[in-house]
Amino acid sequence: MDRWQAMRIFVKVAETASFSESARQLHMSAPAVTRSVAALEDAIGARLFVRTTRSVKLTEAGDRYFDDCRRILSDILEAEAAAAGSYATPSGTLAVTASLLFGQMYVLPIVTDYLDAYPTMAARTLFLDRQVNIVEEGIDVAVRIGHLPDSGFTAVKVGSVRRVVCGAPSYFEKHGVPTTPQQLKDHRIAASTSAWASPEWRFAREQRVTVHPSLQCNTNEAVISAAAAGWGLTRVLHYQIGPALLDGRLQVVLSDDEEPPLPIHVVYAEGRQAPAKVRTFVDAAVTALRANRLLN
Incomplete structure (x- = not known):
């Protein structure tokens, strides 16, 4: 008995819950499929299916064996693909994750160029302001902001981001420019309640200022818009205001009092051998992000 072929037939019967449909999809006769499954049951000494005139269902042993067979067959196909050279050519679907605004502004263009x-x-992109589990959510590549925990993943540093206080030139003309973090108490503040947000703003040399925002918004985009309109000051990660900094709508203040920057990494689960779709995308992402002067 060809054990690999028998396992392949068994998996197909389990997936379709039909001997006849499995035979059709595998281009075999129904009796041949039945004989193959019976021989497999004899070889392992366990009944794999409960058969009636109307249904085919896995036994408890068959259910466990089904999971093992799918894993084994997947490993075989992966090995064959590697030997055949598909790991040298990108193929399939690439899944990429990043934080919401960073993903939309900086990762999405890399994906579309790719x-x-x-x-x-x-x-497939997953842009969320939460930590995505790469393995459980089927992610190939993640772009992470912040210090990384120890893991078995491969991480390539591509830049850094700063937490900055900013406002519009029109605001500074009317209300002046704060020169110390403590002077922020004399200014109107627009603050985000989304990720990274805290009423205590920390600065270099262990300086801390508790702000009392006159305006609270649930998105960074909203407080950035308010600041760019000259309404008040806000504090965000500097990549979030990249376009506004370039065109002069916003200016950064208190640069000498900023905390150390947060690193940006491209992270992927290398496994036995990263497939071509991962390697080529990581190369493209690393090159593009390192070249972006707003991230360095």
Whole structure:
């Protein structure tokens, strides 16, 4: 008995819950499928299916064996793909995650450029302001901001971000420029209640200022808009105001009092051998992010 072929037939029967449908999909005769499953049951000494005239269901032993067979067959296909060279050419769907605004502003253009370079590829993005579990959520590549915990993942540093206080030139003309963190108490503050937000703003040399915002918004985009309109000051990660800094709508103040910057890493689970879709995307992402002067 060809054990690999028998396992393949068994998995198909389990997936379709039908001997006849499995035979059709595998281009085999129904009796041949039945004989193969019976021989497999004899070989392992356990009944794999409960068969009736109307249904085919896995036994408890069959259910456990089904999971093992799928894993084994997947490993075999992976090994064959590597030997055949598919690990040298990007293929399949690439899953990428990053924080919401960073992903939209800086990662999405890299993804679309990557798809232009590899037209047969597809991509799925997951941009959220929460830590995504790379393994459980099927992610190939993550772009992380902040210090990383110890893990078995590969991480490549590509830049850094700063927490900055900013405002519009029109605001500073009317209300002056704060020169110390303590002077923020004399200014109107717009603060975000989203990720990274805290009423205590920390600065270099262990300086801490508790702010009392006149305006609280649940998104960073909203407080950035308020600051750019000249309403007041806000504090965000500097990549979030990149376009506004470049065109002069916002200016950073208190630069000498900023905390140390947070690192940015491209992270991926290398496994036995990272497939081509991961390697090529990581190369593209590392190059693009390191070249972005707003992130360095």
